[in-house]
Amino acid sequence: xxxxxxxxxxxxxxxxxxxxxxxxxxxxxxxxxxxxxxxxxxxxxxxxxxxxxxxxxxxxxxxxxxxxxxxxxxxxxxxxxxxxxxxxxxxxxxxxxxxxxxxxxxxxxxxxxxxxxxxxxxxxxxxxxxxxxxxxxxxxxxxxxxxxxxxxxxxxxxxxxxxxxxxxxxxxxxxxxxxxxxxxxxxxxxxxxxxxxxxxxxxxxxxxxxxxxxxxxxxxxxxxxxxxxxxxxxxxxxxxxxxxxxxxxxxxxxxxxxxxxxxxxxxxxxxxxxxxxxxxxxxxxxxxxxxxxxxxxxxxxxxxxxxxxxxxxxxxxxxxxxxxxxxxxxxxxxxxxxxxxxxxxxxxxxxxxxxxxxxxxxxxxxxxxxxxxxxxxxxxxxxxxxxxxxxxxxxxxxxxxxxxxxxxxxxxxxxxxxxxxxxxxxxxxxxxxxxxxxxxxxxxxxxxxxxxxxxxxxxxxxxxxxxxxxxxxxxxxxxxxxxxxxxxxxxxxxxxxxxxxxxxxxxxxxxxxxxxxxxxxxxxxxxxxxxxxxxxxxxxxxxxxxxxxxxxxxxxxxxxxxxxxxxxxxxxxxxxxxxxxxxxxxxxxxxxxxxxxxxxxxxxxxxxxxxxxxxxxxxxxxxxxxxxxxxxxxxxxxxxxxxxxxxxxx
Amino acid sequence: xxxxxxxxxxxxxxxxxxxxxxxxxxxxxxxxxxxxxxxxxxxxxxxxxxxxxxxx
Numbered sequence: 001x002x003x004x005x006x007x008x009x010x011x012x013x014x015x016x017x018x019x020x021x022x023x024x025x026x027x028x029x030x031x032x033x034x035x036x037x038x039x040x041x042x043x044x045x046x047x048x049x050x051x052x053x054x055x056x057x058x059x060x061x062x063x064x065x066x067x068x069x070x071x072x073x074x075x076x077x078x079x080x081x082x083x084x085x086x087x088x089x090x091x092x093x094x095x096x097x098x099x100x101x102x103x104x105x106x107x108x109x110x111x112x113x114x115x116x117x118x119x120x121x122x123x124x125x126x127x128x129x130x131x132x133x134x135x136x137x138x139x140x141x142x143x144x145x146x147x148x149x150x151x152x153x154x155x156x157x158x159x160x161x162x163x164x165x166x167x168x169x170x171x172x173x174x175x176x177x178x179x180x181x182x183x184x185x186x187x188x189x190x191x192x193x194x195x196x197x198x199x200x201x202x203x204x205x206x207x208x209x210x211x212x213x214x215x216x217x218x219x220x221x222x223x224x225x226x227x228x229x230x231x232x233x234x235x236x237x238x239x240x241x242x243x244x245x246x247x248x249x250x251x252x253x254x255x256x257x258x259x260x261x262x263x264x265x266x267x268x269x270x271x272x273x274x275x276x277x278x279x280x281x282x283x284x285x286x287x288x289x290x291x292x293x294x295x296x297x298x299x300x301x302x303x304x305x306x307x308x309x310x311x312x313x314x315x316x317x318x319x320x321x322x323x324x325x326x327x328x329x330x331x332x333x334x335x336x337x338x339x340x341x342x343x344x345x346x347x348x349x350x351x352x353x354x355x356x357x358x359x360x361x362x363x364x365x366x367x368x369x370x371x372x373x374x375x376x377x378x379x380x381x382x383x384x385x386x387x388x389x390x391x392x393x394x395x396x397x398x399x400x401x402x403x404x405x406x407x408x409x410x411x412x413x414x415x416x417x418x419x420x421x422x423x424x425x426x427x428x429x430x431x432x433x434x435x436x437x438x439x440x441x442x443x444x445x446x447x448x449x450x451x452x453x454x455x456x457x458x459x460x461x462x463x464x465x466x467x468x469x470x471x472x473x474x475x476x477x478x479x480x481x482x483x484x485x486x487x488x489x490x491x492x493x494x495x496x497x498x499x500x501x502x503x504x505x506x507x508x509x510x511x512x513x514x515x516x517x518x519x520x521x522x523x524x525x526x527x528x529x530x531x532x533x534x535x536x537x538x539x540x541x542x543x544x545x546x547x548x549x550x551x552x553x554x555x556x557x558x559x560x561x562x563x564x565x566x567x568x569x570x571x572x573x574x575x576x577x578x579x580x581x582x583x584x585x586x587x588x589x590x591x592x593x594x595x596x597x598x599x600x601x602x603x604x605x606x607x608x609x610x611x612x613x614x615x616x617x618x619x620x621x622x623x624x625x626x627x628x629x630x631x632x633x634x635x636x637x638x639x640x641x642x643x644x645x646x647x648x649x650x
Numbered sequence: 651x652x653x654x655x656x657x658x659x660x661x662x663x664x665x666x667x668x669x670x671x672x673x674x675x676x677x678x679x680x681x682x683x684x685x686x687x688x689x690x691x692x693x694x695x696x697x698x699x700x701x702x703x704x705x706x
Contacts, residue, residue: 043658050665225655225662275673278666285666289659368665437682 007075009262016055019257021350022189024250025196027113029280030345030520031313033288034245038224038309040240041231045493048232048241056452056504057245058277060412061443064251064267066432068260075357079254079415080625086423093248093625097416098411099254100360101618103353104376105403107173107382108254109396110353114346115169115315119146119161119504121320124335130326135487136579139319150482151532152597157315159388166384169347174377176351180369181262187349191342191376200287206334207295213327214301218612221296223305225237239462242455248284249277250349252408252415258356266435274438283345286579292316299324317342327337354380360621366627380619386610393476394604400422401472405468409460413453420449435535451592477524478598479517481569484534491582496573499544501627504571515572519559524600531600535565539592544573547596556600 010016037045060284071082080101083092123129129137137155145156156162176184208217231237250256256276260269296308296316308320325335354376363370386395419428467473483493498509524531533552537545547566550557560568569575576594676682 043655045660046658046662221659222655223651225659226652227658268682271673271676272667275677278669278673281666282670286663379651437679438676 007072007077007429009264011186012184013267015182015190015274016259016263017275017279018189018193019185019258019348019352020276022193022196023255023259023352024167024248024276024280024349025193025283025311026248026345027174027317028247028350028588029284029288029609030342031288031292031317032247033284034224034293034308034329035311035316036240036244037289038306038502040229040237040295041125042223043225044231045237045241047296048238049244052238052242052245052455053277055250055282055447056242056455057251057619058274059448059452060251061249061256061273061277061417062270062337062432062440062444063428063448065273066388066428067419068257069263069265070265070431071245071257072081072261072263073265075363077258077363079355079411079612080360080621082261083415083418084258084575087419090629091223092418093629094622095414097485097618097625098407098414099257099623100357100409101614102403102411103253103255104379104470105383105399105614105617107350107354107380109168109387109399110346110404111173111350111380112384112387112391112396112628114317114343115165115349116146116314117343117346118169119165119548120167120401121336121339121343124322124325125144125332127332129322130207130331132488135491138486138489138492139519140315140398140483143314143318143336144482147391147554148388149597150597152482152484152486154484155488163387163393163526166388167381168376169621170380170384171456172347173350173354174373174380177354177374177376181355185355188447189348189353192348193392196283196341196344196348198289199337199431204287204290205332206300208323210295210328211299213324215297215299215305216458217298219295219302220297220305221289222296223302223309224289224293235462242459243463246408246412247404248280248354251282252412252528253353254356254411255352258359260354261359264435264513268435268437270431270436270440271438292321294590295324296320331393339420357423365624366474383613386606386613390606392478393601393603394475395606395610398607400468402611406457406460406465406467408472409456413456413460413534416448416453416456417620420453425449440537443572458540461525475604476519477602477604479520479598479600481535481565481574482599484597489576491576491578493605494573494575496571497568501544501576502567502570503556510573513568516560516564516571519564520556520598523555523559524602527555529600529602530602533557533560535562535596535598537596538574539594541591543577544576545569545594545596550598552598556598560598567594 010019014235037049050207065083067079070085071077071079074081074085076082076085077494078096080093080096082099084095086092087095099496120129129139129142131137139148141152142155144150145152145154146162148156148159148162176188178184179187195232210217243645248253263269275534293305293309293316297305300308300320308316321338322331322335325331325338328334358369358372361375362369365372387399389395425445425448428448429440432440483489486493498505504512520531531553533550533556535547535550537547540546545566547562547569550560550562550565
């Protein structure tokens with residue numbers, strides 16, 4: 001019992017619920033959900049969404065809580081020890097390694113993303129991304145330069161700012177974890193969660209009072225909620241809804257299990273799990289649909305909402321939203337609020353995901369909390385480095401694919417099989433109902449046993465098929481182009497439909513553009529290094545870019561000349577859009593010089609490095625588990641031998 | 651804005667709000683008001699503890 005006495009514990013039930021809700025509520029609630037809903041049937045998306053919630057979201061939530069409390073009873077706060085309670089087999093602890101290694105990997109890149117929100121909150125407060133005369137801030141380039149995904153340096157000369165905010169964020173996380181469950185995670189949740197709700201409310205009021213843009217909030221709501229019932233016949237929509245449920249509830253991280261391990265034996269699990277889901281859905285469905293998309297609809301207009309929603313989570317949050325907020329008075333206040341909201345949502349999630357790793361070092365390695373926090377912090381800082389410096393090669397996406405996508409489903413599948421089939425559903429059901437304040441409907445007994453595992457397999461298969469179809473697994477080079485010294489242009493550079501000068505449209509234009517990119521990509525792949533070229537070009541009166549000359553890496557020039565680059569730009573609809581002020585002054589008709597930078601990033605070594613890091617971390621935990629359990633067995637054997645000898649003494 | 655999106659929005663948001671209200675009501679029931687989890691260290695692990703003898 002000595003080890004149990006030293007374990008952390010929750011100070012209050014509400015603190016636990018707030019912490020669990022904070023763990024589930026993340027950036028995805030506010031940014032991913034509206035994008036997914038809008039693109040996958042609008043209001044009709046809610047049908048597969050609710051079905052997924054009932055068929056595996058809520059059941060997996062209960063499994064996580066029950067598994068966690070079961071493990072906590074024996075002093076295990078991480079899944080290697082917990083899985084051993086579900087399955088008395090030496091292999092069980094090794095399966096549980098996924099619930100420790102992948103959360104650590106997840107923290108590497110998620111905290112980095114979290115640091116963008118902190119950085120942008122600071123930039124909002126200081127008005128850094130507000131344009132001034134002669135210095136236009138283009139939000140897309142601003143983000144790319146902040147992340148270092150392009151080598152132009154109009155707004156950020158290097159990595160200093162990015163590293164500073166990443167380091168602050170990691171240290172904040174480690175500090176909270178060092179303070180422990182009650183004084184750290186729980187206290188953070190008690191402050192951050194009410195603040196998060198307050199920020200949401202203020203932003204909703206602000207957005208609903210915006211006017212003078214190209215559209216109204218109702219355009220955004222109409223886009224999000226108009227039901228396209230025909231979409232329900234598309235399996236992709238059902239998988240998208242299932243995926244959203246997966247990400248939003250933080251299932252498959254081992255973090256809820258860890259939180260539950262600090263519960264008492266007869267504490268409720270059923271109502272706690274249900275309340276966690278309810279709180280998460282409150283933020284996701286209500287605030288997720290009332291903030292970002294309606295705000296974008298007001299500023300960009302109804303016809304642009306679909307493009308923005310489809311542009312991805314970070315484009316909505318870090319490009320479109322600041323664009324909206326800076327266009328109306330009070331960007332310093334409302335912009336800071338928006339990014340602090342995202343930061344708090346991410347912060348309460350990242351500490352939750354990291355806690356099982358801390359618990360592993362505390363409970364299994366028997367380290368003091370300070371040492372555990374220090375060692376995890378050290379790995380955390382080291383793991384964030386490749387995310388920062390190799391982001392341009394796709395390191396964050398690669399980490400996310402293995403640790404934040406495929407790994408989650410694999411972990412959840414193993415967990416539900418162990419719980420429902422190995423531990424036996426009858427025992428699991430009893431465990432769930434021990435001290436329960438509500439009776440879970442019996443139908444979930446069968447759902448958990450039969451439906452949830454099958455659904456998890458389907459999701460895994462679909463995602464893996466998608467990854468192969470989209471070449472996610474093949475580290476092909478990335479080819480991109482950027483405008484140099486962009487702050488001098490008041491208008492914006494945008495991609496869109498093929499320009500009339502291209503002479504083709506639709507799939508023809510797409511395949512021709514892909515062929516030009518592939519030629520460059522093949523050269524980069526063959527020569528095995530990054531390649532750059534610089535083009536002198538001119539913005540024509542109609543906005544198209546005429547390339548006059550191209551100089552740079554001779555290898556790159558083998559695959560791309562000035563004419564081919566100009567053709568690529570036209571095929572991809574890359575053009576200059578004058579600002580309204582320029583239009584009014586008639587400047588649009590005046591051709592201007594522009595310099596372009598072509599970049600070919602050789603991604604393979606960096607993506608393989610990410611994979612090696614993930615494999616290395618998994619192996620390191622496997623070795624640790626092997627050593628710890630072997631030592632325990634030796635100690636137990638020695639104790640048994642001593643007891644036998646004592647008994648044999650006359 | 652037509653009636654359909656309003657209907658779907660109100661139904662979904664109403665459902666989510668209802669679920670939250672239900673949870674709050676369930677937590678406010680007298681039997682749900684347990685003391686804070688402050689006694690774990692003192693309470694032996696239930697699975698390890700010997701069965702308590704019946705009261706005479």
